[in-house]
Amino acid sequence: xxxxxxxxxxxxxxxxxxxxxxxxxxxxxxxxxxxxxxxxxxxxxxxxxxxxxxxxxxxxxxxxxxxxxxxxxxxxxxxxxxxxxxxxxxxxxxxxxxxxxxxxxxxxxxxxxxxxxxxxxxxxxxxxxxxxxxxxxxxxxxxxxxxxxxxxxxxxxxxxxxxxxxxxxxxxxxxxxxxxxxxxxxxxxxxxxxxxxxxxxxxxxxxxxxxxxxxxxxxxxxxxxxxxxxxxxxxxxxxxxxxxxxxxxxxxxxxxxxxxxxxxxxxxxxxxxxxxxxxxxxxxxxxxxxxxxxxxxxxxxxxxxxxxxxxxxxxxxxxxxxxxxxxxxxxxxxxxxxxxxxxxxxxxxxxxxxxxxxxxxxxxxxxxxxxxxxxxxxxxxxxxxxxxxxxxxxxxxxxxxxxxxxxxxxxxxxxxxxxxxxxxxxxxxxxxxxxxxxxxxxxxxxxxxxxxxxxxxxxxxxxxxxxxxxxxxxxxxxxxxxxxxxxxxxxxx
Amino acid sequence: xxxxxxxxxxxxxxxxxxxxxxxxxxxxxxxxxxxxxxxxxxxxxxxxxxxxxxxxxxxxxxxxxxxxxxxxxxxxxxxxxxxxxxxxxxxxxxxxxxxxxxxxxxxxxxxxxxxxxxxxxxxxxxxxxxxxxxxxxxxxxxxxxxxxxxxxxxxxxxxxxxxxxxxxxx
Numbered sequence: 204x205x206x207x208x209x210x211x212x213x214x215x216x217x218x219x220x221x222x223x224x225x226x227x228x229x230x231x232x233x234x235x236x237x238x239x240x241x242x243x244x245x246x247x248x249x250x251x252x253x254x255x256x257x258x259x260x261x262x263x264x265x266x267x268x269x270x271x272x273x274x275x276x277x278x279x280x281x282x283x284x285x286x287x288x289x290x291x292x293x294x295x296x297x298x299x300x301x302x303x304x305x306x307x308x309x310x311x312x313x314x315x316x317x318x319x320x321x322x323x324x325x326x327x328x329x330x331x332x333x334x335x336x337x338x339x340x341x342x343x344x345x346x347x348x349x350x351x352x353x354x355x356x357x358x359x360x361x362x363x364x365x366x367x368x369x370x371x372x373x374x375x376x377x378x379x380x381x382x383x384x385x386x387x388x389x390x391x392x393x394x395x396x397x398x399x400x401x402x403x404x405x406x407x408x409x410x411x412x413x414x415x416x417x418x419x420x421x422x423x424x425x426x427x428x429x430x431x432x433x434x435x436x437x438x439x440x441x442x443x444x445x446x447x448x449x450x451x452x453x454x455x456x457x458x459x460x461x462x463x464x465x466x467x468x469x470x471x472x473x474x475x476x477x478x479x480x481x482x483x484x485x486x487x488x489x490x491x492x493x494x495x496x497x498x499x500x501x502x503x504x505x506x507x508x509x510x511x512x513x514x515x516x517x518x519x520x521x522x523x524x525x526x527x528x529x530x531x532x533x534x535x536x537x538x539x540x541x542x543x544x545x546x547x548x549x550x551x552x553x554x555x556x557x558x559x560x561x562x563x564x565x566x567x568x569x570x571x572x573x574x575x576x577x578x579x580x581x582x583x584x585x586x587x588x589x590x591x592x593x594x595x596x597x598x599x600x601x602x603x604x605x606x607x608x609x610x611x612x613x614x615x616x617x618x619x620x621x622x623x624x625x626x627x628x629x630x631x632x633x634x635x636x637x638x639x640x641x642x643x644x645x646x647x648x649x650x651x652x653x654x655x656x657x658x659x660x661x662x663x664x665x666x667x668x669x670x671x672x673x674x675x676x677x678x679x680x681x682x683x684x685x686x687x688x689x690x691x692x693x694x695x696x
Numbered sequence: 697x698x699x700x701x702x703x704x705x706x707x708x709x710x711x712x713x714x715x716x717x718x719x720x721x722x723x724x725x726x727x728x729x730x731x732x733x734x735x736x737x738x739x740x741x742x743x744x745x746x747x748x749x750x751x752x753x754x755x756x757x758x759x760x761x762x763x764x765x766x767x768x769x770x771x772x773x774x775x776x777x778x779x780x781x782x783x784x785x786x787x788x789x790x791x792x793x794x795x796x797x798x799x800x801x802x803x804x805x806x807x808x809x810x811x812x813x814x815x816x817x818x819x820x821x822x823x824x825x826x827x828x829x830x831x832x833x834x835x836x837x838x839x840x841x842x843x844x845x846x847x848x849x850x851x852x853x854x855x856x857x858x859x860x861x862x863x864x865x866x
Contacts, residue, residue: 306766
């Protein structure tokens with residue numbers, strides 16, 4: 204560690220990191236546009252300039268903090284009039300061609316340029332020349348739209364592809380005032396990490412097509428959560444409009460798992476968590492609104508406690524039941540499922556679908572089970588969907604529990620199961636499965652709290668981002684109730 | 697103990713009738729004066745550009761709504777009366793409201809929305825009356841709120857004049 208002085212305080216700084224990191228760690232408020240802790244610093248925006256002297260009493264000069272290494276005994280001031288003036292002048296040049304688009308810009312509210320010009324900038328522009336007129340809606344592939352006018356040419360997006368995915372796709376094209384960001388040969392962007400560009404862009408130049416104009420960011424509630432698309436379990440923030448409707452998923456910094464990044468598969472996995480509800484009074488055609496039991500006319504909504512009693516009676520009367528949980532089951536749900544397994548005298552299994560072809564070197568593991576490691580550690584045995592269906596066809600009774608367990612087993616395969624099978628399911632949505640006798644609704648993974656254990660043994664947290672629909676209880680509460688009922692009426696009695 | 701001193705009445709007062717006639721003379725005099733009351737529903741209240749009536753959305757001369765759903769009025773509204781959902785358009789201004797609702801029962805006619813709007817899209821009209829049979833009917837949607845710019849022009853000019861007082865001289 205190197206001893207330096209920041210704003211009059213003696214601090215210890217990491218010599219491997221640029222000066223801007225030391226400033227941020229020790230309370231110096233230095234803005235940054237082109238610098239990103241995950242990318243190589245280039246010092247192109249010059250907004251992070253601070254006043255530095257080699258030693259106390261030495262003459263000082265203004266340098267870009269992101270390109271200056273920390274050296275022993277240096278004296279740094281971030282708040283002097285000289286530093287402020289230099290930064291304000293840089294800001295004026297950045298705003299020279301930046302359009303006054305804030306009312307329609309998606310970045311407004313979380314825009315570094317907006318924040319800093321609000322704090323430091325002047326209310327009026329002094330330039331009399333018109334602003335650059337460039338393309339406002341340039342599509343860069345399926346995920347990202349580029350607004351060339353808003354771009355301040357910080358080149359974070361260019362460096363993201365060269366530093367993080369190691370497949371350069373973007374470049375700064377043209378010279379001087381004619382510079383614009385473009386892909387090589389105007390080809391659309393490729394790869395599974397394009398969505399990160401919208402996050403790292405310090406202004407609103409790169410915006411996500413899926414999130415474009417969907418919500419103002421200050422109306423979004425942000426909940427810490429974990430991505431469920433693969434066993435990496437990236438730390439994410441679930442952002443819901445007025446705490447009701449999930450609008451976007453964004454990565455949040457986690458040094459141990461995903462750092463600042465996230466793949467597009469996880470970012471756009473909105474369908475499982477924004478499923479519409481089934482029509483009022485119906486069981487099929489959307490998310491379950493309440494417990495349902497098989498009557499004369501197929502599945503019918505029923506009272507929850509009556510349905511639990513029926514399920515307990517059925518399972519007690521047909522010993523040898525199979526217990527299969529979803530790979531989305533949290534540690535808490537799985538622990539309660541173990542209780543149920545003891546009451547049923549069954550071996551606990553979890554469905555483990557085959558690996559998909561999305562595996563890459565950066566984050567995606569290709570394994571679609573977010574809690575594989577946690578479930579395995581608890582003693583659940585993995586079972587392939589086809590093997591599970593074969594076992595179900597022979598079993599006298601079965602309990603399938605967890606978010607999307609029916610979908611992962613395959614609705615077609617389930618529909619072919621013999622009707623003599625006594626089947627109890629806990630899922631978000633069901634199809635018309637003839638063998639299904641009792642079904643209970645469950646919350647999705649953004650509607651409950653719990654933990655998943657990722658592929659490296661890191662515990663990822665789940666929090667309630669949006670409230671579950673009325674009448675949907677926690678899966679662990681439901682399973683515990685069933686286990687208690689079964690314990691009261693032993694299996695085989 | 698309070699002793700009430702009663703006024704000694706004069707003869708004219710004790711006679712009663714002169715006092716009644718004095719009172720009636722005032723009543724009859726008022727018959728011939730200009731009335732200060734108003735036949736309200738038939739004769740509406742006078743309004744001018746200073747009247748801060750219900751907020752209305754400006755429809756520009758080209759037929760498009762001026763609002764870009766930036767959400768400034770929504771966040772400025774102290775009564776949480778405004779709800780906006782935005783969406784994309786093909787016009788040069790890429791954003792427009794898909795849903796713009798003002799709950800008129802919540803609206804307190806403070807005019808903060810008008811002040812917050814960066815696009816001159818919402819103005820306080822001179823419409824004051826508000827009555828319906830249901831609460832839901834008073835949650836005004838975009839179609840109920842749209843007004844052509846000409847209908848709001850007096851207020852727009854007034855607000856510009858007002859704001860110009862605070863603008864620095866060139």
